[in-house]
Amino acid sequence: xxxxxxxxxxxxxxxxxxxxxxxxxxxxxxxxxxxxxxxxxxxxxxxxxxxxxxxxxxxxxxxxxxxxxxxxxxxxxxxxxxxxxxxxxxxxxxxxxxxxxxxxxxxxxxxxxxxxxxxxxxxxxxxxxxxxxxxxxxxxxxxxxxxxxxxxxxxxxxxxxxxxxxxxxxxxxxxxxxxxxxxxxxxxxxxxxxxxxxxxxxxxxxxxxxxxxxxxxxxxxxxxxxxxxxxxxxxxxxxxxxxxxxxxxxxxxxxxxxxxxxxxxxxxxxxxxxxxxxxxxxxxxxxxxxxxxxxxxxxxxxxxxxxxxxxxxxxx
Numbered sequence: 001x002x003x004x005x006x007x008x009x010x011x012x013x014x015x016x017x018x019x020x021x022x023x024x025x026x027x028x029x030x031x032x033x034x035x036x037x038x039x040x041x042x043x044x045x046x047x048x049x050x051x052x053x054x055x056x057x058x059x060x061x062x063x064x065x066x067x068x069x070x071x072x073x074x075x076x077x078x079x080x081x082x083x084x085x086x087x088x089x090x091x092x093x094x095x096x097x098x099x100x101x102x103x104x105x106x107x108x109x110x111x112x113x114x115x116x117x118x119x120x121x122x123x124x125x126x127x128x129x130x131x132x133x134x135x136x137x138x139x140x141x142x143x144x145x146x147x148x149x150x151x152x153x154x155x156x157x158x159x160x161x162x163x164x165x166x167x168x169x170x171x172x173x174x175x176x177x178x179x180x181x182x183x184x185x186x187x188x189x190x191x192x193x194x195x196x197x198x199x200x201x202x203x204x205x206x207x208x209x210x211x212x213x214x215x216x217x218x219x220x221x222x223x224x225x226x227x228x229x230x231x232x233x234x235x236x237x238x239x240x241x242x243x244x245x246x247x248x249x250x251x252x253x254x255x256x257x258x259x260x261x262x263x264x265x266x267x268x269x270x271x272x273x274x275x276x277x278x279x280x281x282x283x284x285x286x287x288x289x290x291x292x293x294x295x296x297x298x299x300x301x302x303x304x305x306x307x308x309x310x311x312x313x314x315x316x
Contacts, residue, residue: 002316003095004296005058009049012300017293020058023092023099030079030100031071036114036290037093037314038064038121039299041233047300054091062093062314064122066114076102084108086271088122089258094296096316103264106271111279119285119311120155124274126230127156129260130207131163132273134228134253139164141204144220146213147233148185149176151311155283156207158183162282168203170195170213179309183284196220210234221250229254286310 001022006014025031043061045051053059066086069079079085085105092098108117130152137143143160147153148169160167161184169188171177177188189195196216204225206217211232218240221227229237229252245252261267277283288311291299299312 001096002293003060003092004062004293004314005060005094006047007058009047012047012297012304014047015297015300016058017296020060020095022097023095025071025073025099027073027075028102029073030069030076030085030102030105032065032067032085032087032098032100032105033070034065034067034093034096034098034316036066036118037062037293037316038088038118039296039303039312039314040064040122041303043094044300044304056092060092060094062095063091064088064118065090065093065098066108066118066121067098070097073102078102079105084114086117086121088125089261094293094314096293104267105264106268108271109275109279112275115288115290115313116278116285117275118313119288120274120278120283123151123311124155124278124283124285125261125270126152126257127159128270128274129255129257130156130228130230131159133260134230134255135205135207135226137163137165137205140166142166142168142186142202144168144170144199144203144206144217145185146170146206146208146210146217148180148188149309150209150233152209152231153207154179154183155285157185158283159277161185162277168199176309201225208237211237214238214240218245218250218252223249224251226251226253288313290315 003020046053087100143165169180169185172191180188199220206221207228208217209231212234214237217227289308290313293314293316
């Protein structure tokens with residue numbers, strides 16, 4: 001099969017496209033011929049050697065994709081050859097064929113295209129987990145999304161609007177702020193403005209995937225409110241004083257999505273909930289930009305440079 005692979009860590013130039021051996025079907029796995037593969041920033045970290053990557057010779061990046069089942073392990077009874085499945089946490093995805101553990105396969109409604117499913121897959125499930133497991137807001141609650149124009153931020157904001165919360169955001173440009181208003185934000189602050197001083201103790205929940213802004217997020221969270229920390233897109237977070245949190249009755253929430261996608265049943269139920277938002281047009285992802293898998297090095301360059309606001313996809 002063809003795959004995008006690398007033999008040493010480094011920049012996009014280490015990526016190669018060529019033939020490698022097909023994966024072998026095991027008792028509890030499905031062999032999936034991929035049609036669309038998702039590119040995420042974690043793939044950049046893995047290629048650089050800054051993030052865990054599964055051992056393989058050569059290295060194959062990627063964890064998210066969709067495709068058609070071509071073979072089934074002898075212990076699998078719930079799927080058939082020819083079915084379409086999505087996966088969001090299966091290694092070696094940058095290839096024409098991927099071995100998918102049966103408990104990590106997700107069925108997709110027939111009315112969603114492959115590109116639509118992958119565009120909302122991992123990032124949408126992350127947004128769903130942040131909103132419904134960590135924050136647990138009620139209709140009418142004022143909430144803040146740092147980086148509201150980012151991949152997770154856009155989907156999260158739309159979920160929160162659909163659930164009846166009053167959504168505010170922080171964006172780095174007028175163009176990004178306008179995009180946030182178009183998906184239902186009540187107000188969008190510019191990052192360089194002093195919005196944290198004018199909105200102290202204001203938000204029931206502040207969602208922070210930037211990291212470096214964590215103290216600002218805590219500052220604007222209400223007493224007895226929650227700051228949900230979920231990433232470091234802007235850099236490492238500053239140290240937080242737990243005594244100060246206790247004094248102000250503020251809660252710092254965090255978690256790992258994979259501790260909540262802890263069974264095939266839970267995974268499918270959460271995906272079905274997310275797909276419902278999409279099918280009812282309460283959540284609409286930006287159009288994706290598609291590259292051939294052979295153009296993977298350029299896709300990595302464009303993702304690192306922030307050259308496109310939407311999802312980047314690879315097609316074998």
